Amino acid sequence: MIRAIRNILWHPFLTIGFAVLLTSCNVETERPNFILIQMDDLGWDDLSVHGNQIIETPTIDRLAGESVQFNQFYVNPVCAPTRASLLTGRDFLRTGVSHVNGGKEYLNPGETIIAEIFSEAGYVTGMWGKWHSGGTDGYLPGERGFDEVYRAKLYRHKDNFGVLNGKDVQHSKWADEVLISYAIEFITENRDKPFFAYLPSMTCHGPLEAPEEYIQKNIEKGLSRNLATLYGMVEHFDFQLQRLIEAVDELGLAEHTVILFMSDNGPAVNNGAFTDEDRQIRYVSGLKGHKGNIWENGVKSPLFIRWKDHYKPTTVNNLADVTDILPTLLDIAGIELPTSNLPLDGRSIRPVLEANIPEQWPEKLAYNYANPGWPPSDLPWTPEGIKDEYRPVEPGTKQDLKIEDQIIYVRSERYKLLLNPDVEHNGGTLEGGYALYDILKDPLEKINIIKDHPETAEQLKMELDQWFEGIKQAPHSFEMPLFLIGKDGRKDNIIKGQAPVRISSNLKNTVGTLNGWREAGDFAEYSIEVITPGDYSIIINHASSHASGASIMVSVGEERITGTLTDKQKSEPGVISLKQGKALLRLEITDVPEGSPEIIMDKLRSIELMLQ
Template sequence: MSNLRQASFVVLFVATFCSQHALAERPNVVVIMSDDQGGGDYGFVGNEIIRTPQLDAMHDRSGYLSNFYVSPVCAPTRASLMTGRYNYRTRCVDTYVGRAMMDTNEITMAEFLRDAGYRTGIYGKWHMGDNYPLRAMDQGFQDSLVHRGGGIGQPSDPIGAEGKYTNPTLLKNGDEVQMKGYCTDIYFDAAMEFIGESVGRGENFFTYIATNAPHGPFHDVPPKLYEEYRNVDFTPILVNKIPEKRKQKEFDKLARIAAMITNIDENVGRLFEKLDQLGIGQNTIVIYLNDNGPNTMRFVGDMRGMKTHVDNGGIRSPLLFHWPAKVSQDQTSAAMCAHIDILPTILDACEVDVPPGVQLDGRSFLPLLTQDQATWAKRQLVFQSHRGNVPQLFNHFALHEENWKLVHPSGFGTEKLDGPPKLQLYDLSQDPRQKKDLAASHPKVVERLSNAYKTWFTDVSSSRPDNYAAPRIVIGTEHEPVTVLTRQDWRHSQGRPWAAGSNGFWLLENPEAGNYTIEIILASDDSSSGKATIKIGDVTSTIPITAKQQRGHTASVKIDEGELKLSIDLDFGGQVQGPHQVVLTRN
């Protein structure tokens, strides 16, 4: 070897060693978030029925935030988690019909960490857009194994794989792949493989494991665990008394939910074993939380409420923060924190700066877990979610300020208010179950907090021009040559959004005019004959629908450049409805 080549080799070796050493000094990051688990479904918070021994052990050796909040439903929580911003700033305002898509100008946790040199991978549920440029793989995740939509068993399922928690068809970096095993096990297996590869390459990693369990449907659960729970008396964790004739059915559902939760717990144990085997357990941050309240009216500790509620049972989650290198196992805090704080906390821990001009709503809670006497400035947090295209002032919201909770629980399914809001006020330090409304006796507090809420609502509603416009799906690019459109992301126009007779349309953007093949997919192969009227932009085309044929109804259409609306009316003897799915392929 020549002296010049030898010197170059030494420089390269030293540079590589120093780079890997610098990476090794930064923590790795794993965020685990379950779906519909609920803040009371853990042994360490007092649940004596649902077994979570691995999470209980994690709690005993981790930092713990006992006053942590999320949104009442899943997609808003995910948008806030990924961006450190209130979801109303991100255009992700609901859970379906095109309103669970996040604006692509948002900078995600994956993008921050990827740009800082981390490998990034997601496994499970994304729920903020199924098509380019909205997918997780378009928003900073370099490795992606996910299901479509808000869960398996929804209209976004790949054809032929509907509702399969066992042996599901998932999207691996954009491609449909038939998997073997139970979905939660698959996610953890893939995440651990990704982690092992990252360690082998000497790279830091950010791994996001977002299970769709214990979200329904409940027909397909781990059989061994289901058998263990099948004859359990769930009475101790029921909030309301169940009539005897309904008890068997309710207990069976709870047995299935419990089986899914314990399965997640077992996988958490497997993950920690893997981290220790790789020798990285000390300097890997592992965070665990649930995305909203429980999916049945069950035990939530000393609170009231469930999923979709803005009462505390619907918006509270334990936050476990395991980082042995920096956080002692007895470090706990009751400071009020929320999903918007996870991103700035992770960036703080990883020493990643927020670029100038990027506005975060959250703040780092790392000092609460690393310092004995950390200061935590007084703050207000707001949680609001309801159905509809545009959020409405005072509709289904809660504002928290230290012990005060101002809330208007008008109902998640209520799109618009009928009459003035009837605000409720609670002192959570004295009344965590929200039994004594203090609004009448503390009118000045109600007025002050109400004004603060209105200021917040105005602020988050004006983050960009046309703040609540739905994002568009971009078609015909090399990033997604074949676009599968589902009812998850259509803009609903007729009937109940996912019911058999419903209809809707998709908001698209075509970067360049071109010829496309449009395939119409029906919900099943038992339909009668009819016709389909396809309208996209200024183009209208009609094709026959053959009876007893789910797929293969195609049309060739030239699609103009620009922003377009695609609608398809299926006419079966005068009964008009929308398609189950549509496939667009650029020719």
């Protein structure tokens, strides 16, 4: 019988571990530090420690050799969902995150994240790198428990710039060098205090860029320039990581610091950059799939956990997933989960790290989800054309979502049941949309055994049904972001066009804009909370209008203003009076001049509200 373990910490170990720390060292200065390193689009096969004979990652290999290495550790198919689970210890769909971009990456402010818990417990906290969990007031890392923050410009690898503790900064260095330097400075300054340091690198997310000497070295090995560049990105990060680990060791912190290394999802397809031959070279293990789907290569990640003189270096096959990181770190640190915290989905894997697993330790079930608008196709590494993946789930309609329309799986220690993974194109057959694999015997997912194990399949189907129903009941699931207007008296407030809660049928939401405004009646609604009441001038930022003179209306509650679209990139309908509290802001086309082209306004970028 498979028994799920959800929503608990491993309390006996938490209590015992905390008692040991109290009796052996000064709690304020000697509670263990944590350095959490997260890569971006790094695949299982992108490390020499995992059998890649071309790439050279000596620092990561050495870290792995000094760590507990997990052979069965899983993340989510794309980055924002993994980050949501990592930061909260909860299945990402419960947190308001349901995809990457298009407003679906915002981590609900009602969720408590790991930095807030560590900060409340007396840790100094820092984060440098990629923050992909919401880019507006109320969602930023400095507002969510991080004392020091460098929010890097996304995917600007060379001459990176960003926001350091609220101020714009520019660097003439590679991004990984910048992040590591900030982290070294942070741990040096705080070496006498317990700290939590989070380093989400952007390596090896596109665009493919690396120092030329790394590229040439790999070209000389016979690689294409693009694959040589990707390997160069990883190798350059490896060199920078050496600086960080040496700093930890030289500061005498190795025995007091837990270092974790992981990725956020599987390798990206990089259509237009990589050939099939490139991918054959890269995917040395033969794992099926890629970033964005639920095959093993889309969700299997390295996990190395080093704590010198505490954890014996070894390799383990225990199942773990990204929701387990937060409860594990709290357990190691002896920190109680706040009573106000929403229930966790992960559990502490400290017993695995200490090679002290109790006989009655329940078997874990791990769940995963890929956005159904981004389905796999007939080749393991070629995604189908992107569908309407960013359309919001309208308020009050998530209970109508049907499990048979989803791309999801449930994984036990041995078996993996997938729903709608597109098996028919990958050498298998679907049985009612489902496929079952014995991952321990068949890690490449070649043999669908669902007909041979009907009882196991039915039991896992039941678990998957219950899980998805629970997701729909979760208060934050499938919620689009709430925009705070006038927070701390802010005068310039931005509502991002791609983050509506409801849109008319003509419109198509995209990564960064809301497109396809065609006719009178087209509308979009946004969730706002007015913190500072008052009069706000409205500016509509859009691509050049194809129908100058079309009438628009902006309304919030009973307040409304009207104006016209211009053929410039801004339209200013006027000033609206806003009361304090939550509301919906609606932008609507009310009239279109005769003879207008089919597309009136192609791209809505943002709605700007300026406090008068």
